[in-house]
């Protein structure tokens with residue numbers, strides 16, 4: 001079986017960044033699941049993205065909080081990277097509606113019934 005270069009690249013650089021981020025958050029914010037606090041922080045960061053959608057740092061805040069939440073609920077860096085790659089592959093197999101048929105403010109959801 002040939003290694004998937006997409007997965008290999010993700011597994012290396014990104015998993016290292018996740019490990020560094022996890023070590024930082026445990027040292028700085030302590031242990032524990034912190035679900036309510038993490039979700040409250042995500043809501044605040046969503047508002048910051050709405051106010052400044054072209055600011056990359058605001059999008060990164062969302063990504064880091066999501067990673068922090070996943071790691072605090074038992075998912076390590078390698079599992080997160082596998083999860084991302086698996087979900088991208090799953091989304092690519094799914095059937096999607098014509099994006100022109102969905103209004104700008106509505107989510108574009110896959111067609112139910114296959115690859116759910």
Ligand SMILES: [Mg+2]
Pocket residue numbers: 045048057058061
């Ligand atoms: Mg922010």
